[in-house]
Amino acid sequence: MEKTKVLIGLASCGIAAGANKVYNELKALQEADKLDIELKKTGCIGMCYREPLVEVIDETGSYLYGEINEERAVEIFDKHLKQNIPVTDYIVKSDLFEAKDDSFWDGQVKIALRNCGVIDPENIDEYEGQGGYKALKRILDDKVSQEDVIQTVLDSGIRGRGGGGFPTGLKWRFAYKNEAETKYIICNADEGDPGAFMDRSLLEGDPHAVIEGLAIGAYAIGASEGVIYCRAEYPLAIKRLNIAIDQAKEKGFLGNDIMGVKGFNLNLYVKEGAGAFVCGEETALMASIEGERGMPRKRPPFPAEAGLWGKPSNINNVETFANIPYVLLNGAESFAKYGTEKSKGTKVFALTGKINHGGSVEVPMGVSIKDIIFKLGGGITDGKKFKAVQLGGPSGGCIPEYLADTIVDYDSVNATGAIMGSGGMVVMDETTCMVDIARFFLDFTKKESCGKCTFCRIGTKRMLEILTRITEGDGKEGDIEKLEELAYQIKDNTLCGLGQTAPNPVLTTIKYFRNEYEAHIIDKKCPAKNCKKLLTYTVDTEKCTGCTVCAKNCPTDAIDGARKEVHTIRQDACIQCGMCYSKCKFDAILLS
Amino acid sequence: MRVKRILQEKEAAEQASVDLTLIDPLIEKYKSKKGNLIPILQGTQDVYGYLPEESFIKISELTGLKLSEMYGVATFYTQFRLNPVGKHIIKVCHGTACHVQNATVISEAVEDALGIKDGETTEDRMFTLESVACLGCCSLAPVMMIGDDTYGKLSGNRAVKIVKEIKIKESN
Numbered sequence: 001m002e003k004t005k006v007l008i009g010l011a012s013c014g015i016a017a018g019a020n021k022v023y024n025e026l027k028a029l030q031e032a033d034k035l036d037i038e039l040k041k042t043g044c045i046g047m048c049y050r051e052p053l054v055e056v057i058d059e060t061g062s063y064l065y066g067e068i069n070e071e072r073a074v075e076i077f078d079k080h081l082k083q084n085i086p087v088t089d090y091i092v093k094s095d096l097f098e099a100k101d102d103s104f105w106d107g108q109v110k111i112a113l114r115n116c117g118v119i120d121p122e123n124i125d126e127y128e129g130q131g132g133y134k135a136l137k138r139i140l141d142d143k144v145s146q147e148d149v150i151q152t153v154l155d156s157g158i159r160g161r162g163g164g165g166f167p168t169g170l171k172w173r174f175a176y177k178n179e180a181e182t183k184y185i186i187c188n189a190d191e192g193d194p195g196a197f198m199d200r201s202l203l204e205g206d207p208h209a210v211i212e213g214l215a216i217g218a219y220a221i222g223a224s225e226g227v228i229y230c231r232a233e234y235p236l237a238i239k240r241l242n243i244a245i246d247q248a249k250e251k252g253f254l255g256n257d258i259m260g261v262k263g264f265n266l267n268l269y270v271k272e273g274a275g276a277f278v279c280g281e282e283t284a285l286m287a288s289i290e291g292e293r294g295m296p297r298k299r300p301p302f303p304a305e306a307g308l309w310g311k312p313s314n315i316n317n318v319e320t321f322a323n324i325p326y327v328l329l330n331g332a333e334s335f336a337k338y339g340t341e342k343s344k345g346t347k348v349f350a351l352t353g354k355i356n357h358g359g360s361v362e363v364p365m366g367v368s369i370k371d372i373i374f375k376l377g378g379g380i381t382d383g384k385k386f387k388a389v390q391l392g393g394p395s396g397g398c399i400p401e402y403l404a405d406t407i408v409d410y411d412s413v414n415a416t417g418a419i420m421g422s423g424g425m426v427v428m429d430e431t432t433c434m435v436d437i438a439r440f441f442l443d444f445t446k447k448e449s450c451g452k453c454t455f456c457r458i459g460t461k462r463m464l465e466i467l468t469r470i471t472e473g474d475g476k477e478g479d480i481e482k483l484e485e486l487a488y489q490i491k492d493n494t495l496c497g498l499g500q501t502a503p504n505p506v507l508t509t510i511k512y513f514r515n516e517y518e519a520h521i522i523d524k525k526c527p528a529k530n531c532k533k534l535l536t537y538t539v540d541t542e543k544c545t546g547c548t549v550c551a552k553n554c555p556t557d558a559i560d561g562a563r564k565e566v567h568t569i570r571q572d573a574c575i576q577c578g579m580c581y582s583k584c585k586f587d588a589i590l591l592s
Numbered sequence: 593m594r595v596k597r598i599l600q601e602k603e604a605a606e607q608a609s610v611d612l613t614l615i616d617p618l619i620e621k622y623k624s625k626k627g628n629l630i631p632i633l634q635g636t637q638d639v640y641g642y643l644p645e646e647s648f649i650k651i652s653e654l655t656g657l658k659l660s661e662m663y664g665v666a667t668f669y670t671q672f673r674l675n676p677v678g679k680h681i682i683k684v685c686h687g688t689a690c691h692v693q694n695a696t697v698i699s700e701a702v703e704d705a706l707g708i709k710d711g712e713t714t715e716d717r718m719f720t721l722e723s724v725a726c727l728g729c730c731s732l733a734p735v736m737m738i739g740d741d742t743y744g745k746l747s748g749n750r751a752v753k754i755v756k757e758i759k760i761k762e763s764n
Binding site for chain 2 (some may be wrong): 275
């Protein structure tokens with residue numbers, strides 16, 4: 001009989017939700033009782049909305065428990081682990097019966113995330129136990145040629161998962177064809193999109209998959225030097241990567257003469273980013289590795305000819321690399337059988353925002369956005385109305401409700417004006433103001449513009465000024481046209497992807513929500529009741545208890561009323577700061 | 593002009609207490625490596641919590657890196673700070689998911705409670721408040737991070753309570 005396994009999801013969001021406490025509690029109980037079970041730390045299971053998660057796998061099957069705190073951990077320990085009675089109240093998924101959150105898993109196909117939440121990411125043996133490093137071994141044992149490896153990647157149809165969507169095999173071929181003594185292979189783990197955490201999940205949950213992907217890539221293009229450029233905001237990912245690299249070196253999957261193959265060397269290390277969104281752009285990333293300001297460089301020459309330190313370099317995203325071992329081990333067809341004609345395989349999405357089931361999901365390309373949001377995502381929080389979904393972060397756009405049948409593949413998403421991006425999917429409901437969202441993204445790109453191209457440096461600032469004044473009620477007629485003109489100038493006159501796509505959030509919101517812009521500018525109203533300066537605050541005479549809290553907190557003394565009597569707001573003195581609304585404990589301040 | 597003079601004196605007093613020998617091993621380690629500028633600055637910031645002016649001069653003298661390049665890099669990346677920070681750095685996430693879940697309220701509540709604005713440090717050097725782009729815990733939005741601890745599903749009141757608890761711990 002196999003030992004009962006207990007897995008605790010200890011990725012960043014699990015830890016933030018208190019999973020470490022749950023782990024420590026279970027560990028202490030196990031030691032006190034000397035219970036013969038295997039307690040295991042694992043990565044992101046994906047159901048972030050039910051964190052902390054604990055999975056029990058006993059001889060009968062698997063039981064996933066959600067929202068576990070220390071008390072509940074004690075209960076699970078006493079009942080399930082000691083007496084074999086599962087605690088049904090907390091079970092969110094099981095392979096034995098239907099559970100309340102089964103819809104979250106419907107239609108998911110895990111390729112990139114195959115080991116996340118299954119193995120202990122800090123233990124190379126567990127990765128190998130799942131077939132890890134087999135692809136690399138097979139390539140080297142069977143002496144598969146570099147061309148054949150590249151051909152398999154090409155046949156799988158995999159395209160860059162960082163957002164660009166360039167065929168990975170083609171990229172490898174360019175780097176392979178450029179001969180040089182030293183070549184570089186780089187993993188872009190500078191996941192800077194606000195609202196996206198797919199790469200973090202992968203790096204924290206299955207770092208060896210990325211490393212094996214890098215090793216296979218290095219073999220294919222003939223690189224001997226490797227860099228993983230990871231953002232410093234992901235300390236746990238960096239820690240686990242470094243552990244994984246040391247383990248892989250010890251086992252001979254990295255270093256010199258890999259797996260005994262003379263001359264196949266890969267010297268891989270992690271380079272910490274220093275916080276600059278533009279470094280997600282490949283030439284800027286290389287400048288940053290070289291110790292410079294992360295400013296994009298002119299292309300050509302392309303990185304495949306002269307990249308890092310002037311040598312041929314190939315750069316792929318985390319998710320792309322994580323797919324590679326699977327493709328090489330199972331054949332191109334195993335990957336290409338999923339997806340649409342031009343977008344093969346699966347894609348990981350980070351579902352966030354006003355959605356019931358926030359988390360990370362992996363679905364085949366070609367699934368509709370609606371299915372992702374309403375089936376897997378469980379619909380909109382608090383039963384509110386779905387308004388739009390933002391794809392691709394600051395480079396992407398907002399897809400409105402009526403286009404929710406759009407399927408996820410590179411070309412269909414591009415056709416809406418958004419981009420597939422790296423996989424962030426932020427869901428918005430009727431209370432989200434689309435002008436404010438556009439302003440939010442422009443504020444981001446303005447701050448993150450590296451300053452090299454005038455149109456990006458100054459254009460984003462001018463656009464932000466216009467958007468800010470619209471949200472503050474000072475919008476003028478003609479502002480929308482001005483925004484559009486600036487947007488096209490920025491698109492046409494900037495060097496890198498960041499600049500060229502910076503206006504997308506504005507263009508898509510104007511395209512699909514022009515009426516909201518007009519309501520702000522002409523009627524001076526915010527339909528989503530989000531822009532403070534455009535709201536009128538009044539007191540609900542039924543609910544007001546006369547507690548005086550609002551009057552005490554009003555910075556302009558615009559609220560009158562004696563204790564225990566209904567208060568009133570003098571509109572001429574009100575500056576719409578929203579203080580009364582946030583301080584009122586009785587919901588007695590009305591917005592209109 | 594008066595304001596400036598006081599500031600300079602204050603800075604001079606602060607920097608007099610900086611022990612520059614602390615970064616000797618770091619400089620030794622990276623001295624001759626290519627692309628060493630960012631790791632050296634990161635290491636220096638790990639030691640002092642910020643990049644003191646003297647450390648620039650010392651690094652430049654010992655490694656040959658140009659002061660102008662160092663300053664250019666230090667001001668380009670958001671990670672680097674040129675001023676001392678508080679003991680606890682409060683990072684309020686303003687990523688997209690947190691933004692749509694009203695992260696502004698969190699920042700405002702903490703600003704109110706500590707009497708400082710975004711990017712500032714309290715007078716007792718206990719807290720520094722920063723807003724950051726994305727902490728990657730989007731499903732727990734709105735989120736803030738203090739030291740290595742992340743707090744999710746916040747409200748203004750809860751955020752203030754967490755900060756006050758740290759304050760009480762520190763005063764004991």
